[in-house]
Amino acid sequence: MEKIWLIIQREYLTRVRKKSFIVVSLLAPLLLAGATLGIAKLNAPSSADEVAVYDESGLGLLARLASTEDTRFVPTAAASAEAATAAFKQAKPKQAALLVFSKDFSLDKTGGVRLLANGNMSLKRQLNIRKAVNKAVGELKLTRSGLNQTTIDNLKADVDLKAVDLSQQGGRENNAGLTTAAAYILSILVYMFIFIYGVQVMRGVAEEKSNRIMEVMVSSVKPFQLMMGKILGIAAVVLTQFGLWLMLSYAITTVVAPLLMKPAKALVTTSVSTTAPPASDAAVAAAEAPAVPQPGATPNIWSTLEGLPIGSILGGFLFFFLGGYLLYSSLFAAIGAAVDDQTDAQQFMFPVTIPLILSYIVSINVIINGDPNGPLAFWLSMIPLTSPIAMVMRLPFGVPLWQLLLSAVLLVGGFIFTTWVAGRIYRVGILMYGKKVTYAELSRWMFYKG
Amino acid sequence: MNNILQAIDVHKAYAAHVALNGVSLDIPQGSIFGLLGPNGAGKTSLIRIITQITAADSGEIRFRGEKLNPGHIAQIGYLPEERGLYKKMKVGEQLLYLARLKGLSKADATERIKQWIDRLELRAWVSKNVEDLSKGMQQKVQFIATVLHEPALIILDEPFSGFDPINANLIKDEILALREKGATIIFSTHRMESVEELCDNIALINRSHKVLDGPVRHIKDTFKTNTYEVEGKGRLMVIHPDFEVLEHKERENGHFYDRIRLHHGTTPNDLLRYLIGNVEVHAFREQIPSINDIFIRRVQETMPESLTEKELEVKR
Known part of the structure; x- marks a missing residue:
């Protein structure tokens, strides 16, 4: 037991002392913070799509087309539809599309409206414009039927649908965006860490083998101790890195970000308060506020996380990450032990990485885009090969306790089994040189004596 | 022990x-x-x-x-x-x-x-x-x-x-x-x-x-073959049933080098007496097998079919 501790120490210290580790640990949170800020900035609707409107119908639809954060409707000065098209072609980079209401457009017909654009328009843009047009036409119809504007405004349905998760104590307010984001981030972390550090385990073993230090080592320690020492030492490295990232990003977001965000904060409040402005006002407001709120970078990210079951997420994340790491890295260790050099490792890595990659892709489709508590999601989060990623992805959505426990037990069973298998292969492989290994060979190793 | x-x-x-x-x-x-x-x-x-x-x-x-x-x-x-x-x-x-x-x-x-x-x-x-x-x-x-x-x-x-x-x-x-x-x-x-x-x-x-x-x-000792190396001067012609000449080399100025094996319980002294009667003896010593010789001999005895002396030499 003392020996395995020595091995863990060595594996840990040699890695943590490396410059690359320190650089990655310090830079990653900064890069991540920078990237989120950057993405938020790019996504910010500061440049709303400008849609030129040419109206021949004489219904005065332009005034009724409400500009929103995403779309801004502007009139064209052109005298004819052809001229408007030509003008639009000239203004190409500035204007996203040209909306034409033709002469024969009437409130009773569905045809007569065309949307012209250079190239294909994104579905989202089309939907936005269609929504605005439908709304404008609908309002116009209501007016024509004799209702006055106030009545129409009063009739407008503006329901704020609040989803509440009853499984949480006191009925936690369901924040779908945050939950989904958390599911994405946590699962990609698990996936990345398992992959990166699993491969590190494999490299470490292969290096010991090609350095020919194996025989020296196994004359003092049991191969299994050597393997587990390496796996656990690297696990400690991952946890250190993860802890550092958590601390640093906490520091960045709570200490540094508010300082940077102060001027933006005022704007956030103003733009939020101007709810449902009339069409023209909204366009002005949008023009006045170039530095519009950046949802991802609101100063205190941590307070918004209060909507999530942080304790169970973090605990579950650590457990399923470690379980998954132990399960996969022991397989990686076996590969490192079985092959003579890195290039041979490819063919054996394939069957190990496939379930890892698949569980990530399938989980996204099933859990985030599908039903996080459906039967497929359930099975994905039970099978030990996929559960580390699938279960972590389900965590923010809330998972029944019995499922968590069952999955945990299965995962522990799974990694005990893989470390056993890997240990058998490792033991034989580390002293086997110059032999092209096949799967049949590997399975035979498992049953070798002592 | x-x-x-x-x-x-x-x-x-x-x-x-x-x-x-x-x-x-x-x-x-x-x-x-x-x-x-x-x-x-x-x-x-x-x-x-x-x-x-x-x-x-x-x-x-x-x-x-x-x-x-x-x-x-x-x-x-x-x-x-x-x-x-x-x-x-x-x-x-x-x-x-x-x-x-x-x-x-x-x-x-x-x-x-x-x-x-x-x-x-x-x-x-x-x-x-x-x-x-x-x-x-x-x-x-x-x-x-x-x-x-x-x-x-x-x-x-x-x-x-x-x-x-x-x-x-x-x-x-x-x-x-x-x-x-x-x-x-x-x-x-x-x-x-x-x-x-x-x-x-x-x-x-x-x-x-x-x-x-x-x-x-x-x-x-067990691998000794009762073989002696002799160096000297003169014309050595061994015609004796107990002494078998394994190797004979003529050198310049009438010098020679021989390896002689003793048979039938004869002693080195018998050989020496025989030699002194015929030639001038400069050196006389027992040939003790080296570990190398023993190694090769024993390995060949135990697997004569697969390795020749030459192959072993190469392997070393």
Whole structure:
């Protein structure tokens, strides 16, 4: 037991002392913070799509087309539809599309409206414009039927649908965006860490083998101790890195970000308060506020996380990450032990990485885009090969306790089994040189004596 | 005699071949024991069983009379033929790590590392990475790692490979010094001259069987062929039923060199008397077989079909 501790120490210290580790640990949170800020900035609707409107119908639809954060409707000065098209072609980079209401457009017909654009328009843009047009036409119809504007405004349905998760104590307010984001981030972390550090385990073993230090080592320690020492030492490295990232990003977001965000904060409040402005006002407001709120970078990210079951997420994340790491890295260790050099490792890595990659892709489709508590999601989060990623992805959505426990037990069973298998292969492989290994060979190793 | 290690009827088979077939050995305490055999004979398998890297299929190894168990690991030091170190680790740290894995305390290990570093003139390299050292230097570090925990039994597989003659001598002296201090050394090598020089006892393994063992002197005696080398001047014509000329060389100025085997219980003195009557004798000595000759002869006897002397020469 003392020996395995020595091995863990060595594996840990040699890695943590490396410059690359320190650089990655310090830079990653900064890069991540920078990237989120950057993405938020790019996504910010500061440049709303400008849609030129040419109206021949004489219904005065332009005034009724409400500009929103995403779309801004502007009139064209052109005298004819052809001229408007030509003008639009000239203004190409500035204007996203040209909306034409033709002469024969009437409130009773569905045809007569065309949307012209250079190239294909994104579905989202089309939907936005269609929504605005439908709304404008609908309002116009209501007016024509004799209702006055106030009545129409009063009739407008503006329901704020609040989803509440009853499984949480006191009925936690369901924040779908945050939950989904958390599911994405946590699962990609698990996936990345398992992959990166699993491969590190494999490299470490292969290096010991090609350095020919194996025989020296196994004359003092049991191969299994050597393997587990390496796996656990690297696990400690991952946890250190993860802890550092958590601390640093906490520091960045709570200490540094508010300082940077102060001027933006005022704007956030103003733009939020101007709810449902009339069409023209909204366009002005949008023009006045170039530095519009950046949802991802609101100063205190941590307070918004209060909507999530942080304790169970973090605990579950650590457990399923470690379980998954132990399960996969022991397989990686076996590969490192079985092959003579890195290039041979490819063919054996394939069957190990496939379930890892698949569980990530399938989980996204099933859990985030599908039903996080459906039967497929359930099975994905039970099978030990996929559960580390699938279960972590389900965590923010809330998972029944019995499922968590069952999955945990299965995962522990799974990694005990893989470390056993890997240990058998490792033991034989580390002293086997110059032999092209096949799967049949590997399975035979498992049953070798002592 | 007091044996530190006994192997009793050890068998070990792998999927494709039998590595050891009923091998028994007695290794006396405080001796240097040469474990010889052609490549693939089963030496490494035996060593790996002794060092508990693998286990025998059947048979028993006894260390100081006890059945070999993990508790003995700390008393055995093993320098494998396939050896290496962590390249990116500093010499001092590496030695400390390997010593502590053998169960040495940090303080003890540090103290002993200091002594050995000075003895083998590695002081300047302690805080260098292993990859910055020359191959000979690395071998020295490896040697220190093998003996640092003062094992009672030291197993050295080709310890001189990679050393220049000066450093090889340095290591040889260290090996002898270790024996003086009471350590037992199992020495596996293909370099017969170092076997002659160092070993008290040898065992020869061929094709998974032990084909020869015992004290070197005794083995040499049994392999003597009653052959004598004669140098002298004159015309030597041996016509005698008891003296068989194996080799005859004429040299300049009427000098000659002969190898003569005695038969039917004749003594060297009989031959000498016969020679003195015929020629002028300048030199007369018994031809003692070298370990090299014995090795080749014994290996060929036990597998005449597969290896010729020439092939063995190449293999060495």
